[in-house]
Amino acid sequence: MKVQGIDDTRNPEIIGDIASGVDTTSRTANEQSGGYTPHSWIMTPVGGAGNRVEMTLGTSASMNMTLSADKGFPNPSLLTQSPKIVNWFGEGIKGSEHVIKASIEGSDEIVLPIWAKNMQARNLRVTVHPITLIKPDGTKDEPDFIPTKTELEDYLNRVFREQINTTCSVNLKNVREVAWDASQGTNDLTQVPNTDYPLAFLEPSFPMPNDGILDLNQSGTYHEPKLITETDNTGNPGSNENTGHIQVYLVGGSTAIRTLLISGNPNNPNDDNVYFRSSGFAKGIAFTGHTNPRRCWIADSALQDPEAGMHTIAHEIGHFIVGSGHPDEPAIQDQGPAPLQGTGLSHRLMVSGRSESRKSRLGLQLVKAEWDAAERNLDIILNN
Numbered sequence: 001m002k003v004q005g006i007d008d009t010r011n012p013e014i015i016g017d018i019a020s021g022v023d024t025t026s027r028t029a030n031e032q033s034g035g036y037t038p039h040s041w042i043m044t045p046v047g048g049a050g051n052r053v054e055m056t057l058g059t060s061a062s063m064n065m066t067l068s069a070d071k072g073f074p075n076p077s078l079l080t081q082s083p084k085i086v087n088w089f090g091e092g093i094k095g096s097e098h099v100i101k102a103s104i105e106g107s108d109e110i111v112l113p114i115w116a117k118n119m120q121a122r123n124l125r126v127t128v129h130p131i132t133l134i135k136p137d138g139t140k141d142e143p144d145f146i147p148t149k150t151e152l153e154d155y156l157n158r159v160f161r162e163q164i165n166t167t168c169s170v171n172l173k174n175v176r177e178v179a180w181d182a183s184q185g186t187n188d189l190t191q192v193p194n195t196d197y198p199l200a201f202l203e204p205s206f207p208m209p210n211d212g213i214l215d216l217n218q219s220g221t222y223h224e225p226k227l228i229t230e231t232d233n234t235g236n237p238g239s240n241e242n243t244g245h246i247q248v249y250l251v252g253g254s255t256a257i258r259t260l261l262i263s264g265n266p267n268n269p270n271d272d273n274v275y276f277r278s279s280g281f282a283k284g285i286a287f288t289g290h291t292n293p294r295r296c297w298i299a300d301s302a303l304q305d306p307e308a309g310m311h312t313i314a315h316e317i318g319h320f321i322v323g324s325g326h327p328d329e330p331a332i333q334d335q336g337p338a339p340l341q342g343t344g345l346s347h348r349l350m351v352s353g354r355s356e357s358r359k360s361r362l363g364l365q366l367v368k369a370e371w372d373a374a375e376r377n378l379d380i381i382l383n384n
């Protein structure tokens with residue numbers, strides 16, 4: 001028995017594509033690795049269209065087989081020797097998991113090494129804010145690529161509706177012009193909780209105005225993100241983020257994003273170890289683990305290629321849905337819910353942007369452990 005996903009968001013549709021609501025990857029991982037499961041999995045949508053998959057009996061099969069499941073059903077249910085397209089539907093409680101069974105003519109029911117996970121239809125509202133940089137000389141740098149509402153929705157639905165039954169609605173805001181590249185260097189440290197403590201170390205390339213780098217901190221209190229989020233064209237504070245579960249900023253004029261951290265004990269003014277540093281540079285970043293507003297930031301350098309740009313947006317939204325971490329990170333770091341050591345990672349949505357394998361293919365796959373994480377996280381995101 002073989003099951004293959006069908007990506008029917010493509011024309012022509014792709015059979016065997018591994019971002020299609022079927023996970024045959026996780027069972028091939030090392031058994032000790034996070035995300036391993038002994039079964040193949042089919043995502044069974046509750047309500048709406050079924051999940052189309054191709055099912056094939058073994059080549060030596062000579063008898064027909066009838067499929068069934070406890071908390072879902074297939075259509076059609078009869079498999080014959082030739083490969084067949086089967087629509088799977090889930091029934092009942094969201095998140096419930098059920099085994100797929102088969103009975104061969106004249107024999108008892110047998111349990112197949114294929115399980116299904118019911119996922120309810122969800123709608124995630126994504127607000128996209130394109131930002132044009134106004135430079136000191138008055139010239140402007142708009143984002144290299146701004147997707148249309150339709151093309152971004154199509155892309156996000158290819159990823160999230162196809163695999164976890166979550167439809168994304170995009171609210172594309174008008175382009176807004178902001179003189180955001182205004183870090184004050186060390187003076188900006190008045191933004192940290194205690195302005196008196198000594199700075200033992202400064203990042204060699206610490207923030208400067210007009211350096212083309214978007215400087216962010218986790219809490220969003222830093223100077224540059226505040227300029228972007230807290231004023232609109234009419235100067236109204238806060239009114240840019242009044243809709244949507246996730247805010248996506250496409251930041252024109254930014255070559256990279258630098259995340260600023262304060263280390264040491266900020267409550268001890270004499271702590272020589274308190275310092276200000278960057279955690280590295282990125283083309284996109286999502287700050288997870290916080291309640292609204294949930295923001296992700298995309299540097300202009302990620303938008304030079306439209307496909308790669310939309311992939312970066314999907315990946316950053318994926319951090320809110322799946323969680324932090326990347327499966328290809330070293331074990332000492334956060335590897336997310338499914339490192340799946342022993343499997344190829346290039347087809348995975350959550351592979352790090354630094355990964356060599358990412359560069360060769362923009363993978364979209366979410367695996368079973370990521371479906372589970374999505375179930376938990378979406379319940380939180382959609383309820384506040």
Ligand SMILES: [Zn+2]
Nearest residue numbers: 315326352353
């Ligand atoms: Zn990431």
